[in-house]
Amino acid sequence: MPSRPGEDELIARFFAPLAGPAGLGLLDDAALLEPPPGDDLVLTTDALVAGVHFFTDDPPGAIARKALRVNLSDLAAKGARPLGFLLALALPGDWREDWLNAFAAGLGADASAYGCPLAGGDTVATPGPLTLSVTAFGAVPAGRMARRSGVRPGDRIYVTGTIGDAAIGLGIRLGRGPEIPKADKQFLLDRYLLPQPRVALAKAIAMHAHGCMDISDGFVGDLTKMLALSGVTARVPVYRLPLSQAGRAAIAAKPDLFVVAAIGGDDYELLAAIAPDSAPAFEAEANAAGIPVHCVAEAIEGYDPPRFIGPDGGQVTFPRGSYSHF
Amino acid sequence: MPSRPGEDELIARFFAPLAGPAGLGLLDDAALLEPPPGDDLVLTTDALVAGVHFFTDDPPGAIARKALRVNLSDLAAKGARPLGFLLALALPGDWREDWLNAFAAGLGADASAYGCPLAGGDTVATPGPLTLSVTAFGAVPAGRMARRSGVRPGDRIYVTGTIGDAAIGLGIRLGRGPEIPKADKQFLLDRYLLPQPRVALAKAIAMHAHGCMDISDGFVGDLTKMLALSGVTARVPVYRLPLSQAGRAAIAAKPDLFVVAAIGGDDYELLAAIAPDSAPAFEAEANAAGIPVHCVAEAIEGYDPPRFIGPDGGQVTFPRGSYSHF
Numbered sequence: 261m262p263s264r265p266g267e268d269e270l271i272a273r274f275f276a277p278l279a280g281p282a283g284l285g286l287l288d289d290a291a292l293l294e295p296p297p298g299d300d301l302v303l304t305t306d307a308l309v310a311g312v313h314f315f316t317d318d319p320p321g322a323i324a325r326k327a328l329r330v331n332l333s334d335l336a337a338k339g340a341r342p343l344g345f346l347l348a349l350a351l352p353g354d355w356r357e358d359w360l361n362a363f364a365a366g367l368g369a370d371a372s373a374y375g376c377p378l379a380g381g382d383t384v385a386t387p388g389p390l391t392l393s394v395t396a397f398g399a400v401p402a403g404r405m406a407r408r409s410g411v412r413p414g415d416r417i418y419v420t421g422t423i424g425d426a427a428i429g430l431g432i433r434l435g436r437g438p439e440i441p442k443a444d445k446q447f448l449l450d451r452y453l454l455p456q457p458r459v460a461l462a463k464a465i466a467m468h469a470h471g472c473m474d475i476s477d478g479f480v481g482d483l484t485k486m487l488a489l490s491g492v493t494a495r496v497p498v499y500r501l502p503l504s505q506a507g508r509a510a511i512a513a514k515p516d517l518f519v520v521a522a523i524g525g526d527d528y529e530l531l532a533a534i535a536p537d538s539a540p541a542f543e544a545e546a547n548a549a550g551i552p553v554h555c556v557a558e559a560i561e562g563y564d565p566p567r568f569i570g571p572d573g574g575q576v577t578f579p580r581g582s583y584s585h586f
Numbered sequence: 587m588p589s590r591p592g593e594d595e596l597i598a599r600f601f602a603p604l605a606g607p608a609g610l611g612l613l614d615d616a617a618l619l620e621p622p623p624g625d626d627l628v629l630t631t632d633a634l635v636a637g638v639h640f641f642t643d644d645p646p647g648a649i650a651r652k653a654l655r656v657n658l659s660d661l662a663a664k665g666a667r668p669l670g671f672l673l674a675l676a677l678p679g680d681w682r683e684d685w686l687n688a689f690a691a692g693l694g695a696d697a698s699a700y701g702c703p704l705a706g707g708d709t710v711a712t713p714g715p716l717t718l719s720v721t722a723f724g725a726v727p728a729g730r731m732a733r734r735s736g737v738r739p740g741d742r743i744y745v746t747g748t749i750g751d752a753a754i755g756l757g758i759r760l761g762r763g764p765e766i767p768k769a770d771k772q773f774l775l776d777r778y779l780l781p782q783p784r785v786a787l788a789k790a791i792a793m794h795a796h797g798c799m800d801i802s803d804g805f806v807g808d809l810t811k812m813l814a815l816s817g818v819t820a821r822v823p824v825y826r827l828p829l830s831q832a833g834r835a836a837i838a839a840k841p842d843l844f845v846v847a848a849i850g851g852d853d854y855e856l857l858a859a860i861a862p863d864s865a866p867a868f869e870a871e872a873n874a875a876g877i878p879v880h881c882v883a884e885a886i887e888g889y890d891p892p893r894f895i896g897p898d899g900g901q902v903t904f905p906r907g908s909y910s911h912f
Binding site: 291303304305311337348350379386389409489 | 594610613615616629676713799815
């Protein structure tokens with residue numbers, strides 16, 4: 261067996277080049293952050309396990325980018341701009357240098373693209389599957405973090421982008437996909453493989469949103485959760501959910517996929533509650549940031565779960581509200 | 587099989603009671619931290635894998651506490667007082683509620699004892715071993731973080747507590763231990779199981795230390811690393827290393843254990859470089875905090891690795907410098 265680099269060499273070769281100023285060259289016990297004056301800090305962590313949150317044979321760069329992006333999505337949902345991240349990486353014994361090179365290259369590309377440099381981490385060996393935990397931290401103007409619980413009656417509920425692509429894409433990845441054109445399949449597969457965190461919308465969220473969360477566990481479940489935490493409800497015409505062209509094609513070929521789109525996870529789009537007065541400015545800023553937003557409901561007083569309405573005006577019920585990890 | 591709580595219920599039952607104000611009841615996407623005015627923030631992450639960093643049958647409360655404490659040790663080494671932590675927990679499928687109850691109880695006890703509440707986290711399923719990543723964050727007066735690279739010629743190098751107990755304790759845990767009294771064995775086993783992070787020394791480190799790091803990978807290797815990063819060297823009379831009474835008993839029974847003590851990991855004591863002028867104040871503050879400190883060397887100019895000196899004045903070499911995870 262060729263000799264392996266030790267932990268310090270591994271960090272120096274693969275990860276130190278990704279470090280920002282807070283990372284101190286990854287040569288210290290910890291990262292050092294001078295908090296931006298006038299801001300609150302937002303911290304979030306997400307863990308990904310090979311075979312659970314991604315496929316072991318996914319491209320290593322995509323695995324790294326997904327791990328960072330799901331955390332960037334949380335920051336964006338809180339209205340926070342990224343400042344940096346820490347990575348805890350548990351590597352199985354059979355890791356290869358070319359794999360780690362590609363992993364670090366993907367991580368570096370996103371760290372650079374999103375302005376979120378590596379600030380520190382830990383690399384350990386595991387007899388189990390590759391496991392990554394990213395902790396990202398960001399800054400939001402003091403007092404402006406958008407809570408899940410902040411939705412008020414009368415707020416318009418917006419979603420960014422399109423819903424359900426990743427869940428349909430996962431089905432395609434598992435060989436359950438509908439017969440649709442190859443380009444549509446690829447689009448949906450890519451949406452599963454690589455979420456698009458709405459970092460560019462963070463400022464508008466901080467400025468305008470009463471409440472916000474990212475949709476990681478499915479539109480229906482996450483909306484239900486946000487409204488419940490806010491003590492409001494809604495009537496949601498689900499047939500007007502924003503779908504991609506590929507998503508529509510998939511649902512046309514296999515109508516059951518509409519339910520998959522509505523309740524499936526991994527969208528990493530945002531649900532944002534905006535007061536009607538702020539809606540024009542929010543829409544204009546989203547437009548300027550190149551992020552499509554669609555109003556899908558209006559929050560109303562009441563503690564009942566939201567009602568999802570079909571095209572015939574009748575209530576639609578879903579088999580389960582949300583993705584559960586257990 | 588009895589029904590299992592879902593992820594939200596699991597968080598609500600086991601972890602939400604541990605949340606501090608920054609954790610927002612663990613009901614949001616992220617933690618919210620108002621940075622203490624005039625402070626820099628210090629962030630650190632450490633991952634622990636069952637079967638690698640602890641024994642699968644260790645008491646669950648001790649596993650939780652060790653995961654938090656190794657991070658608190660990093661904060662202390664930087665002179666930072668703890669503010670909170672995030673926990674990413676990858677749970678194997680066979681987890682039991684009584685196990686998780688005990689885990690959360692241990693975590694909560696330390697979070698309370700060290701003033702470091704839970705601020706957020708992520709709980710996922712894994713087909714592999716239990717894996718924990720803790721990210722702890724703390725505050726240090728602006729500009730006062732003690733770097734590994736800050737040691738200056740003339741500084742006195744102090745170590746806290748005693749060296750080697752955990753490494754000898756690990757040997758006992760593995761059945762390789764020497765014949766020593768049961769109470770000594772238990773002391774050494776406990777030192778391996780449950781490190782004592784030197785949180786109470788953080789303020790004195792921030793006030794007085796030119797450089798500092800915690801000893802996680804062994805005294806010899808970590809001292810060598812800190813001096814190299816600082817561009818200084820030292821002559822270290824290793825026979826004067828502070829040893830516990832139990833450690834001395836173990837070495838008396840099996841002299842090879844001295845090397846284990848000097849190079850073995852998991853001490854989680856601090857190495858602090860203090861200018862001679864500051865030494866009396868540092869010693870007085872350590873004494874007031876109840877933390878023994880011993881001066882083990884003086885930093886001198888030069889880029890050579892430190893020389894370790896035996897009782898006969900001759901140089902001692904060690905089989906390897908430091909614990910490597912790979």
